[in-house]
Amino acid sequence: MLRRVLIANRGEIAVRVIRACRELGIETVAVYSEADRDSLHVRLADKAACIGPPQATRSYLNAGSLIGAAMYVKADGIHPGYGFLAENAAFSDECAAAGVKFVGPTGHAIRRMADKAVARAVAAEAGVPTVPGSDGKAVDADGLAAVAGKIGYPVLIKAAAGGGGRGMMLAETPDRLSRNALSAQAEAQAAFGDSSIYLEKYIGNARHVEVQVLGDGRGGVVHVGERDCSMQRRHQKLVEEGPCPVIAPALRKGLHEAAVSLAASVDYEGAGTVEFLVDLDADAFYFIEMNTRIQVEHPVTEMLTGVDLVREQLLVAGGEGLSLRQKDVKLRGHAIECRVNAEDGARNFMPSPGTLSAYVAPGGPGVRVDSHCYAGYAVPPYYDSMIAKVVVWAPDRAQAIDRMRAALAGYVIDGIPSTVPFHLSLLDSEAFRTNAFNTQWLEKNIERVMPQENTAA
Numbered sequence: 240m241l242r243r244v245l246i247a248n249r250g251e252i253a254v255r256v257i258r259a260c261r262e263l264g265i266e267t268v269a270v271y272s273e274a275d276r277d278s279l280h281v282r283l284a285d286k287a288a289c290i291g292p293p294q295a296t297r298s299y300l301n302a303g304s305l306i307g308a309a310m311y312v313k314a315d316g317i318h319p320g321y322g323f324l325a326e327n328a329a330f331s332d333e334c335a336a337a338g339v340k341f342v343g344p345t346g347h348a349i350r351r352m353a354d355k356a357v358a359r360a361v362a363a364e365a366g367v368p369t370v371p372g373s374d375g376k377a378v379d380a381d382g383l384a385a386v387a388g389k390i391g392y393p394v395l396i397k398a399a400a401g402g403g404g405r406g407m408m409l410a411e412t413p414d415r416l417s418r419n420a421l422s423a424q425a426e427a428q429a430a431f432g433d434s435s436i437y438l439e440k441y442i443g444n445a446r447h448v449e450v451q452v453l454g455d456g457r458g459g460v461v462h463v464g465e466r467d468c469s470m471q472r473r474h475q476k477l478v479e480e481g482p483c484p485v486i487a488p489a490l491r492k493g494l495h496e497a498a499v500s501l502a503a504s505v506d507y508e509g510a511g512t513v514e515f516l517v518d519l520d521a522d523a524f525y526f527i528e529m530n531t532r533i534q535v536e537h538p539v540t541e542m543l544t545g546v547d548l549v550r551e552q553l554l555v556a557g558g559e560g561l562s563l564r565q566k567d568v569k570l571r572g573h574a575i576e577c578r579v580n581a582e583d584g585a586r587n588f589m590p591s592p593g594t595l596s597a598y599v600a601p602g603g604p605g606v607r608v609d610s611h612c613y614a615g616y617a618v619p620p621y622y623d624s625m626i627a628k629v630v631v632w633a634p635d636r637a638q639a640i641d642r643m644r645a646a647l648a649g650y651v652i653d654g655i656p657s658t659v660p661f662h663l664s665l666l667d668s669e670a671f672r673t674n675a676f677n678t679q680w681l682e683k684n685i686e687r688v689m690p691q692e693n694t695a696a
């Protein structure tokens with residue numbers, strides 16, 4: 240069992256990890272940048288260390304100072320949360336070299352999945368269907384045109400190092416291919432320091448469905464059901480739910496089995512997510528990527544199954560192994576998560592950091608709020624704008640929607656705009672209620688869901 244864990248992250252996920260550690264009797268050490276002195280994770284941890292200035296590159300992304308801090312406080316584990324260094328293979332290796340257990344997969348497993356072009360090949364080897372596209376990396380213009388011609392337009396140009404929807408460009412016709420490929424490469428270079436790109440067939444009518452897995456690091460893998468994350472803006476998830484309400488049992492079973500065989504093929508350790516696109520026109524599914532970490536939307540699965548995913552991560556990292564087998568995983572009812580961001584939905588989702596003059600989170604049966612916020616807390620401008628996740632559980636989808644409506648309607652967030660009004664409007668939309676949407680729907684209907692303020696007037 241781990242004895243003392245340093246949490247190399249901030250915000251709600253740091254709070255989440257501290258809670259799981261506390262239940263297991265593991266001591267916690269928070270780290271914080273100068274901008275996060277007043278964050279809840281600093282107050283809740285047993286110990287806290289300031290690791291640098293607000294800029295993430297000089298604090299939460301500074302591997303050397305994080306490992307140094309872990310050694311100084313004699314931590315025997317580092318939990319990376321999500322984002323920052325969570326999917327950094329070198330960081331996982333450096334932790335191991337320093338004798339501090341990285342709570343997550345080995346550097347080797349991360350490397351097999353981090354480059355999305357390589358991950359496609361690993362998936363294909365494991366017998367998992369991938370979106371028709373290029374094999375390995377496609378970089379030069381001639382190669383691109385040949386592959387695109389073979390798979391057929393429209394094609395999606397994607398960054399091999401991609402994440403957060405960046406470095407992704409659609410080419411609907413051949414004349415757009417090279418120009419859009421150059422833009423994708425430039426964006427990928429700026430965002431990831433790696434301009435490698437690859438091609439996939441563009442699946443126009445799809446749902447994003449992902450399978451939660453847990454691995455023991457020795458080839459033993461269980462799946463913990465799937466989540467549907469098709470409500471997206473700029474390829475970023477805004478609402479997640481489970482189970483996926485639009486797939487037949489045979490397809491669901493196929494997804495679960497594919498995710499398990501892929502994770503087992505890399506001796507996956509800890510919590511991971513295998514992401515797929517389900518082509519609604521073809522009744523088929525394709526692997527798109529694996530996230531080798533705990534995800535933002537993990538509470539959806541926890542509400543559905545009662546499994547504490549962070550606890551399982553800590554147990555595996557501490558050598559205890561998984562506490563559950565596949566037959567122990569039982570899904571019940573329906574769960575939905577809304578990501579509440581400090582953004583102004585009516586002004587093109589402009590980030591809106593500032594002080595929460597009043598703050599009261601919703602509660603009641605089947606309602607969970609993961610957040611680091613409290614009344615008087617100042618949301619800093621330096622990091623991503625998520626301030627809370629509201630997650631509800633109910634016996635069925637319709638009741639879960641009603642419960643989410645009630646929870647959000649009673650959420651007191653004063654002093655700064657938030658995306659609560661956007662979510663309330665989305666929950667009321669016919670498309671959401673009747674499941675008549677795909678991954679494109681929100682982007683195309685955003686004006687209807689959230690009329691934009693005319694700032695020119």
Ligand code: ADP
Nearest residue numbers: 401402403404405439440441442447474527678
């Ligand atoms: P990232 O790692 O940047 O999040 P992903 O590969 O996970 O990128 O894809 C993010 C989203 O982009 C998907 O959920 C989906 O909406 C869209 N997308 C990705 N690949 C395709 C594709 N081949 N066809 C259509 N949409 C896609």
